[in-house]
Amino acid sequence: MATLFNSNGSKVQLGKKIGGGGEGNVYKIISTDKTAAKIWHEKKPKKKQNKITIMAESSSDSLRKVTAWPLDTLHKTKGGDVIGFIMPDITGYNKLHDFYNPSNRKKKHPNIDWEFLISICRNIAASFATIHAKNHVIGDVNPGLIFVSNKTVTKFVDCDSFQIIHNKITYPCRVGVQNFTPPELQKTKDFSKVLRTKNHDNFGLALLIFHILMMGRHPFSGVYSGNSDMELRVSIQKYLYAYSSNTSTRLKIKPPPKSISVDMLPNEIQSFFEKAFSQSGSLFNRPTAKEWIKALDRFRSQLKKCRSISTHKYYNKLTSCPWCLLENKGVTYFYKKSFNINKYWDGAQSAISLKITKINFNQEFNKIKSLASPGPTKITFPSLFKPCKEKPFNLTILNTYKEIIPKQLKTQMPGQLFFSADEKKILKKRKGRKFQSIFLFLTTIAPSYYFSLNIKAQVTQILLVVLAFILFSYKSSKDKKIDKKKKEHTNQKKQATVELLIQNKQIKSEIVGRINSTRLPILSTIKSAELKLNKGISSNKNNLKNLKNQWESNFNDTSFNTTQKNLTSSYKKYKNIKLDYNAELHTINIKAKDDQFNYYMQSTYINDWKIKGIGPKKKRGLYIHGIQVASDISSWAVDRVPGFGEKHTQTMLDWKYQMENLFVFSPNNAITLSQYKRLKNKYLKLKLGLERKIINESDKLEQINKQRLQKNDKLTDSINKLMHKLAQDEINLEEFKRKYINI
16 A cells, blocks of 8 residues: 655555546545545646645635545655645545436435435535635536535535635636536636636536436526527526526526426525526626525425325425326336335234224124114194185275266267258369369370370470369369368367366366275275284294294104114224225235336436437437436337437337336335325224214114104194194184175
């Protein structure tokens, strides 16, 4: 084993190699279990050596808690060049990738939940805050820098790449992982010439937290709306945050299919991501590590545990478990804890075969069957009378008022119009003249329809027509007197008709007034009295009907029969509990093979396998379009991914078929612990509930008769009193009718 020297010239004995990378290897130090040595592959420039010396001299307890910070320099010879450094040993810590990547988590940490991942995020933010408090900048932020313990404690490695400022001399971070580099630095070719800021680190911090909470998804990786996929570096450079709520961004890029929705996160966390990944955030305005610590602590305190699967924890403002909804869609991120049912089988059998000691159920059931309903209590109700109808009044009294009608109207209609003999002759001559004029007119006009007349004939024709008109219209003085006589007679008839109508109306009004002043007050009084009697009878009949309904509802067999039927059903269910339990357990075992197969296919990640002809670029294309595991593969899904033609689609279908053939069913893991507990609790709860029901309800049948007798006394008295009052009211009404209605 190699022997080196520290800055004091003391010997440092190296042990076995425990790690390594592109810059150097890491070895155990034999003299202690708490430290390790990082030895570079190549000699470093003097400035790099000075940087490590300064870092070792500025080491502090707070830095050592969260990083593998250089503790001392290492040299081949005393006082020689720095070839490496001593740092805290991080044995027992795991790569961050093993926790947030679903495939790695299934293999190495299958029982952790979202709360565990949130705690990791919180501790990463705390580590950032500690480093920034010392005025250092990480620079090359990426998941490879971070290791995590099983208690969520985080440690940063490769600290010699951090940006350090000492005595106004900057020792820059010379490297950067493109997928974690801020948009404003994406075009940088030489990081050694860039002064990194804490705001640059804050971008990487937000990206790490997103990566962990969103199951390894990159915030700038999504489905681009253009004709081809966009490179991740270009998406970062253009601030195209795929999960943004910004409408203009959403039109350009969307989250991949089957990815987790940011709506699963509190609004505060969502706004932090929006701010960190936006262009405005690049102006020294991204959420700081301290702000992330507070937000993540609040988030962790707001988690809720799923009732179905213990490893499902989610934000308590959500109405249902989002992890269960994702599993229903064929996406599994947190895994159920399985166990061997055979270890618990004896207990399961004995739990179901427990017997109640309070009562002998066979004897109790025979007692239930032997009880018979006593039947309804006998009582005779009076027949409900039909409502009494009001009889029409006899209005013979109107004959008393005949004398008020006058025998003769004051106005008389004029008689028929008569003409004298001379007037009749004049009327006859007038009729003759009119006939002659009409004849003259027709004989004059007729020739023009058949012959074409000359001007002289036409003039003669016009003169004859004028003569006919004059003859038709002519009236002598005697004619005019006769017309005047006719008009006067017509006016007299009209005037007489109007006067007669007025006189009739006055007479009718006088008759009605006299009737109303004498007859109607009497009739109103009689009618009011009759209505009052009828109303009282109707009210009593309704009351009697209500009492009858109460009687029937309280004293029928429904309560007894229902109770006996329910208890019989409960007893049969109680006897079949064990059979039902075994049947459901059998169903679970039958379904187990399908569940295990689906679970296996959902947990077989494409990135974990070498597939001929499918390189990293094509795998990333599948990933962006929501095809991550074997169960996602279908001819339709793969064929729509850009770059996948018929050949590559068939390659993926063949690989899926190969994975299906590798599946092996495990009968011992057919049921999960949570399933077993739910099944056991379900039937124990059912058993105890039925026992209580049978015990508590069996006495109810014996109490029904006692209750009926107690209520019988109260209702009988009320019914008898009401029946007596109703009979008396009926007699009163008949007597009233006899005396007063036919007046």
